[in-house]
Amino acid sequence: MSLGNQGQESRELKLQPKLDVTLHINGVERRVALRPWTTLLDALREYLDLTGTKKGCDHGQCGACTMLVNGRRIVSCLTLAVMQDGAEITTIEGLATNGKLHPLQQAFISHDGFQCGYCTPGQICSGVALIAEGHAKTADEIRELMSGNICRCGCYPNIIAAIEEVMHGAAPESAP
Amino acid sequence: MSTKSIGKPVSRVDGPAKVTGAAKYAAEFNVPNLAHGFVVNSEIAKGRIKKIDRTAALGVPGVIEVFAHDNRPTMASGSGKYTDETAPPGSPFRPLYDNAIMFAGQPIALVVAEEFEIARFAATLVEIEYEAEEAITDIDTQIGKAYEPPKKRVPGWDPAPRGDVDKAFTQSPIKVEHAYRTPLEHHNPMECFGTTAVCEGDGRLTIYDKTQGAPNCHRYICSVFGLDKDKVRLLSPHVGGAFGIGLRPNYQLNLAVLAAIGLKRPVRVTLTRRQMFTLSYRPETIQTLTLGAEEDGSLSALRHDAIANTSRFEDYQEPTAIWTGALYHCNDASASAKLAQIDLFTPCDMRAPGGASSLYAIESAMDELSYAVDIDPLELRLKNYSEWDQNDDKPFTSKALKDCYYRGAERFGWSKRKPEPRSMREGRELIGYGMATGIWEAFRVPTSARAMLAPDSTLEIGCATADIGTGTYTILTQIGAEMLGLPIDKVTVQIGDSDLPVAPVEGGSWTAASAGSAVVEACNGIRQELLKRAGKIKNAPLEGAELADVTFVDGEIRMRGDPSRAMSLADVLHGLKDPIKSEVNSKPDPKVFKRYSHYTHSAVFAEVRLDEELGMLRVTRVVSAVAAGRILNPKTARSQIMGAVVGGIGMALHEESVVDHRYGRIINHNFAEYHVPVNSDIHDIDVIFVEEREPHLNPLGVKGVGEIGIVGTAAAIANAAHHATGVRVRDLPITIDKLLGLTPSRMQRFLEENAR
Numbered sequence: 002m003s004l005g006n007q008g009q010e011s012r013e014l015k016l017q018p019k020l021d022v023t024l025h026i027n028g029v030e031r032r033v034a035l036r037p038w039t040t041l042l043d044a045l046r047e048y049l050d051l052t053g054t055k056k057g058c059d060h061g062q063c064g065a066c067t068m069l070v071n072g073r074r075i076v077s078c079l080t081l082a083v084m085q086d087g088a089e090i091t092t093i094e095g096l097a098t099n100g101k102l103h104p105l106q107q108a109f110i111s112h113d114g115f116q117c118g119y120c121t122p123g124q125i126c127s128g129v130a131l132i133a134e135g136h137a138k139t140a141d142e143i144r145e146l147m148s149g150n151i152c153r154c155g156c157y158p159n160i161i162a163a164i165e166e167v168m169h170g171a172a173p174e175s176a177p
Numbered sequence: 178m179s180t181k182s183i184g185k186p187v188s189r190v191d192g193p194a195k196v197t198g199a200a201k202y203a204a205e206f207n208v209p210n211l212a213h214g215f216v217v218n219s220e221i222a223k224g225r226i227k228k229i230d231r232t233a234a235l236g237v238p239g240v241i242e243v244f245a246h247d248n249r250p251t252m253a254s255g256s257g258k259y260t261d262e263t264a265p266p267g268s269p270f271r272p273l274y275d276n277a278i279m280f281a282g283q284p285i286a287l288v289v290a291e292e293f294e295i296a297r298f299a300a301t302l303v304e305i306e307y308e309a310e311e312a313i314t315d316i317d318t319q320i321g322k323a324y325e326p327p328k329k330r331v332p333g334w335d336p337a338p339r340g341d342v343d344k345a346f347t348q349s350p351i352k353v354e355h356a357y358r359t360p361l362e363h364h365n366p367m368e369c370f371g372t373t374a375v376c377e378g379d380g381r382l383t384i385y386d387k388t389q390g391a392p393n394c395h396r397y398i399c400s401v402f403g404l405d406k407d408k409v410r411l412l413s414p415h416v417g418g419a420f421g422i423g424l425r426p427n428y429q430l431n432l433a434v435l436a437a438i439g440l441k442r443p444v445r446v447t448l449t450r451r452q453m454f455t456l457s458y459r460p461e462t463i464q465t466l467t468l469g470a471e472e473d474g475s476l477s478a479l480r481h482d483a484i485a486n487t488s489r490f491e492d493y494q495e496p497t498a499i500w501t502g503a504l505y506h507c508n509d510a511s512a513s514a515k516l517a518q519i520d521l522f523t524p525c526d527m528r529a530p531g532g533a534s535s536l537y538a539i540e541s542a543m544d545e546l547s548y549a550v551d552i553d554p555l556e557l558r559l560k561n562y563s564e565w566d567q568n569d570d571k572p573f574t575s576k577a578l579k580d581c582y583y584r585g586a587e588r589f590g591w592s593k594r595k596p597e598p599r600s601m602r603e604g605r606e607l608i609g610y611g612m613a614t615g616i617w618e619a620f621r622v623p624t625s626a627r628a629m630l631a632p633d634s635t636l637e638i639g640c641a642t643a644d645i646g647t648g649t650y651t652i653l654t655q656i657g658a659e660m661l662g663l664p665i666d667k668v669t670v671q672i673g674d675s676d677l678p679v680a681p682v683e684g685g686s687w688t689a690a691s692a693g694s695a696v697v698e699a700c701n702g703i704r705q706e707l708l709k710r711a712g713k714i715k716n717a718p719l720e721g722a723e724l725a726d727v728t729f730v731d732g733e734i735r736m737r738g739d740p741s742r743a744m745s746l747a748d749v750l751h752g753l754k755d756p757i758k759s760e761v762n763s764k765p766d767p768k769v770f771k772r773y774s775h776y777t778h779s780a781v782f783a784e785v786r787l788d789e790e791l792g793m794l795r796v797t798r799v800v801s802a803v804a805a806g807r808i809l810n811p812k813t814a815r816s817q818i819m820g821a822v823v824g825g826i827g828m829a830l831h832e833e834s835v836v837d838h839r840y841g842r843i844i845n846h847n848f849a850e851y852h853v854p855v856n857s858d859i860h861d862i863d864v865i866f867v868e869e870r871e872p873h874l875n876p877l878g879v880k881g882v883g884e885i886g887i888v889g890t891a892a893a894i895a896n897a898a899h900h901a902t903g904v905r906v907r908d909l910p911i912t913i914d915k916l917l918g919l920t921p922s923r924m925q926r927f928l929e930e931n932a933r
Contacts, residue, residue: 014236014238036294038294039294046205047207047293052201052205053197054198055417058450059449060450062847062849063848092198093197093198094197094199106197115189115192116647116816116817117415117645118194118195118196118646119202119366120367121196147857148855151367151855153418153420153853154418154646155824155854156819157823157854158859158862159816161856
């Protein structure tokens with residue numbers, strides 16, 4: 002199949018066959034057959050019933066689909082699932098351990114860091130990675146490095162408060 | 178009254194589900210055999226479809242069907258069947274009804290395929306042949322044709338003029354007259370609209386939809402497709418933001434149901450972010466404010482004339498004219514609201530519809546008047562403070578606006594403001610202080626609810642209202658817990674389901690007052706039943722007690738004034754097999770609304786800083802002091818105001834849907850080009866709730882906090898921007914090019930053309 006070929010002769014279109022992809026999602030190995038054009042985001046939401054990660058724009062402009070891939074935060078709408086074969090993936094569903102919320106999940110509840118909740122999985126995954134990155138020290142730096150995650154309900158000050166609490170509670174000076 | 182749950186900063190009860198990804202939104206109900214629909218949108222703004230060639234699309238393996246007007250399942254023909262409870266006067270749009278095209282981006286076909294990506298790809302292969310007509314989308318060209326809508330959407334939005342405003346203006350020693358503009362804005366909730374329509378085996382239809390009103394969409398679908406109401410259930414348990422765009426049924430609902438019926442299998446249709454810009458929007462407005470004043474700043478003439486756009490097929494109307502005359506004391510006042518038709522989709526309510534755009538204009542003009550009379554802007558508001566609603570010649574149910582002014586000013590440090598523009602500076606940055614007033618109606622609308630108390634003392638509340646991030650789940654939980662003296666975790670709330678007792682759309686800031694009152698009344702029914710049971714228990718402490726004699730607290734029913742006479746709910750419920758049920762249709766008291774005017778108020782103070790070298794304007798501080806009656810939950814209420822202030826910052830500095838009038842299309846249809854505030858745009862936001870006792874409107878004494886936070890915010894920022902720079906930008910958003918006068922603004926062009 003050629004995506005550029007949109008004329009009448011494309012009647013004989015053949016789809017690219019599905020490929021076996023192995024993703025290690027939240028510590029569980031998941032094998033799934035996907036066509037090459039399936040994004041990592043759609044692979045989870047549409048093929049693996051992991052709908053915790055959200056789709057807000059599909060263009061890498063809003064951050065709702067942020068998840069951790071091999072320890073780094075990425076927008077999962079801008080990567081194809083087949084490119085992540087073998088990757089270690091952490092989504093919002095994988096942050097709590099043994100039924101206990103991740104400190105940042107708890108802080109989002111305590112500080113009311115969300116309203117509609119749709120950007121929240123992306124905000125929290127982004128915040129977890131930001132804390133691990135260790136670049137942000139001040140509220141202004143957190144604001145800057147969280148600006149890839151849009152919250153239309155306008156919870157930004159509460160999101161900052163939640164991240165600051167976990168950041169300063171966890172490891173204030175240890176980051177490089 | 179001392180409370181255990183109401184008024185406490187309870188964390189959202191839906192919080193754990195939302196922070197773990199467990200909360201399911203409309204497009205996340207994955208069912209077996211699900212087919213995926215992708216919408217094809219019109220490329221022209223006006224005309225008709227001559228031909229649809231599906232050949233290439235149907236040739237893609239996995240494509241099931243391409244639905245369009247020429248092969249769709251049966252739908253109602255009369256446009257009246259497509260109306261809904263928030264529809265303005267006119268003929269509602271009927272998706273895939275016929276070949277007529279009325280706006281760019283109109284949905285004209287739906288490709289359904291086995292996989293989402295296949296549908297998306299095949300949608301690009303649907304060949305449409307159009308017959309285009311000239312489309313007019315520039316409101317400026319239609320000003321001469323602006324008209325008073327013959328049929329009003331809501332009676333009472335057009336207050337009668339009082340006095341003789343033109344004569345009073347002519348005689349006023351101080352005159353201020355300016356036109357202000359606000360652009361099209363799209364709500365852009367983070368969740369794009371989506372619907373999963375599931376045909377159950379027995380002919381029933383279960384629909385998961387993103388909406389602010391499950392009953393509204395349920396009625397709509399049953400009406401459009403001629404379905405038996407009992408065989409359709411529409412659910413919307415979580416809504417990823419809406420801000421008004423979920424008030425009316427959106428077209429993906431219609432298309433998902435259409436395809437599910439046509440194919441007899443489950444179908445999901447989700448919109449892309451780009452397609453979100455084919456939905457409704459806040460209309461563009463042009464508003465002229467004509468203020469006359471005495472030398473001391475007292476208003477002697479107050480005139481507000483607004484023109485907003487609507488579509489060719491519906492007269493969408495916002496409340497634009499009601500605020501001016503209600504806000505300030507002035508004996509000679511008038512306000513008008515006209516419409517101008519253009520070839521876009523019909524606008525709809527967006528957070529504080531009418532209020533947000535009107536108060537931008539009114540409060541900007543008041544700021545200009547403060548310079549004309551050389552009086553502090555806050556003092557000018559106080560001088561013209563209204564203790565009586567002259568619009569309707571009625572008292573207010575309550576009005577603590579003065580406290581908003583005083584407390585907001587004190588918290589903000591308003592007294593440090595130097596009156597002269599460009600007089601405050603720190604390093605490279607010019608600093609500006611601005612303020613404005615906010616006003617919004619405090620409504621209450623009929624709402625049903627039920628309460629069920631199980632034998633194990635757990636309470637279940639049911640009401641078909643919605644939680645779009647507003648905290649409805651949480652406040653209804655608090656009210657239920659308070660009413661029966663239960664801990665929060667013994668109460669569950671079900672909402673967003675057409676099978677539940679019917680509620681109106683969640684909007685207008687009325688849900689806390691309306692659904693909240695319904696829950697109070699439903700719980701009162703349970704209280705009565707409990708007391709009846711308790712009274713029957715011989716020699717029991719509560720024998721003979723009336724409802725007025727007792728309180729429900731800490732899991733007990735207690736005699737007032739004699740806590741030793743008490744019974745635990747567990748004892749009263751002992752031996753009971755079925756839950757105690759109570760369902761009510763709760764209605765506002767019409768006498769109250771006849772006798773009083775009913776508003777929430779706010780005072781907004783903003784600080785902006787402009788880096789003159791970089792040209793960057795930042796809103797560094799906002800204090801929003803709000804009088805909204807009783808606050809049910811200071812944590813979620815504060816977030817509501819804070820979020821609305823962020824929306825107001827977007828309105829002031831960022832947001833504008835730009836139409837390319839050559840093609841009639843909105844061209845900045847994504848988050849890279851339609852700017853909304855991001856985290857680094859937002860700094861300190863301080864929310865104050867002033868004490869306000871609201872004795873009349875509802876048993877809870879609440880007024881609602883959904884809209885008031887955005888009203889006035891854009892004006893406060895615009896006034897601060899003027900104070901910082903000395904430049905008055907009268908068309909939103911205040912972008913740097915306008916501030917620096919680099920490009921002629923639409924406003925300037927409009928004024929020049931009208932002057933000719």
